[in-house]
Amino acid sequence: MKGLRLAGFGLVLAAGVACAAPEDDHLRLVNYFKHKHADVKVADYIYGAFAYDPDAREHYDGVMAFPPYAGALAEGERLWRTPFGNGRTYADCLPDGGRMIAGNYPMFDEARGRVVTFEMALNDCRVANGEAPYTYDDAATLGVLAAYARSLSDGMRMNVRVDGAAALQAYEDGKRTFYRRVGQLNYSCASCHVDGAGNRLGAELLSPVLGQATHWPVFRAGERLETLHDRYSSCFRRARHVPDAAGSTRYNNLEYFHSYLSNGMEMKASVYRK
Amino acid sequence: MVKIRTLSGCTACIAAVTLSAPLLAGEAESGKAIAYDSRRGDCLACHAMPTLPDAGPAGNSGPPLIAMTARFPDKQALRAKLWDATASNPDTMMPPYGKHKVLTADEIDKVLDFIYGL
Numbered sequence: 470m471k472g473l474r475l476a477g478f479g480l481v482l483a484a485g486v487a488c489a490a491p492e493d494d495h496l497r498l499v500n501y502f503k504h505k506h507a508d509v510k511v512a513d514y515i516y517g518a519f520a521y522d523p524d525a526r527e528h529y530d531g532v533m534a535f536p537p538y539a540g541a542l543a544e545g546e547r548l549w550r551t552p553f554g555n556g557r558t559y560a561d562c563l564p565d566g567g568r569m570i571a572g573n574y575p576m577f578d579e580a581r582g583r584v585v586t587f588e589m590a591l592n593d594c595r596v597a598n599g600e601a602p603y604t605y606d607d608a609a610t611l612g613v614l615a616a617y618a619r620s621l622s623d624g625m626r627m628n629v630r631v632d633g634a635a636a637l638q639a640y641e642d643g644k645r646t647f648y649r650r651v652g653q654l655n656y657s658c659a660s661c662h663v664d665g666a667g668n669r670l671g672a673e674l675l676s677p678v679l680g681q682a683t684h685w686p687v688f689r690a691g692e693r694l695e696t697l698h699d700r701y702s703s704c705f706r707r708a709r710h711v712p713d714a715a716g717s718t719r720y721n722n723l724e725y726f727h728s729y730l731s732n733g734m735e736m737k738a739s740v741y742r743k
Numbered sequence: 744m745v746k747i748r749t750l751s752g753c754t755a756c757i758a759a760v761t762l763s764a765p766l767l768a769g770e771a772e773s774g775k776a777i778a779y780d781s782r783r784g785d786c787l788a789c790h791a792m793p794t795l796p797d798a799g800p801a802g803n804s805g806p807p808l809i810a811m812t813a814r815f816p817d818k819q820a821l822r823a824k825l826w827d828a829t830a831s832n833p834d835t836m837m838p839p840y841g842k843h844k845v846l847t848a849d850e851i852d853k854v855l856d857f858i859y860g861l
Binding site: 653654655656660661664665668669670671672673 | 781785787788789800801802803804829834836838839843844845
């Protein structure tokens, strides 16, 4: 009897802790970085590694004044405005005409039991309106479309929510991916973007995980469109780990966890990165 | 007589080839070359080597490799660090070069000799 009561108590406790977990994770990391780099404002981590290097940040500001990738954004805008065969548009399909909403993604879709990224939401619009979905990692279509569509949420603060047991499970799966050491070189994401943040790996300054989800896609060297999932793959390759195809469940769940850690931070799509 | 001489000449020839191949490779693959190679040791990604003028641009995730004999009087402890750094520090970022077969035992010994001179 006593044992039973105890077991019941344990269950209630576990459930209570589980609901608070994402916010605990977030606060713990915010505090970690406040101590690790007391001289850097957490809000400035939206600039990634540039937050640690004032000279590089100045260079960034210079490039951002005249983005060399303006043509790609214009093409994205063209795709955004082009009506589907049935005459409807992305703006008709997404909440609030697609403005100030990108920071709500990834979101957990209870009905489908899975994480929905912003790119998936764009493709869902296509399918709902009788069009074929774009290939997830096609920079020339979904890549530029998402670059423009996300820019309609510039200035929004990331606002990813984890509500309910199934959502929490997806979040936890992403968290495991982030902290698990993988590959021949035995790195985790945290090796480089928590423990190693602010250090140099060879010539490259490592960015912190906070703020990493606020500004996708990025334009590498100002030219090459790189999606967040492309980045996951490059980083897995650095560990000599086999990457997934863009849009895999593992990547979607990782993006869910990873984006939650940027909650409250200001969005800006797209940006220049080295 | 002539036949035998040709035969033995040939054997010597093959022996010379098989002997010289690993030797040449060994020369090209000095401990330093393995340590510097970004696809092999890639030690510079994380460690500066302040006594070597050609060792840049190095990362700073790990401590600078300097005065190794003083800091590791026991060379085997240093080898153990290269073999599996997580054994002495589970949280280390340093790859377990031997345990995960990033380098062979022979390559690790060469890198060990190289850094022991730093």
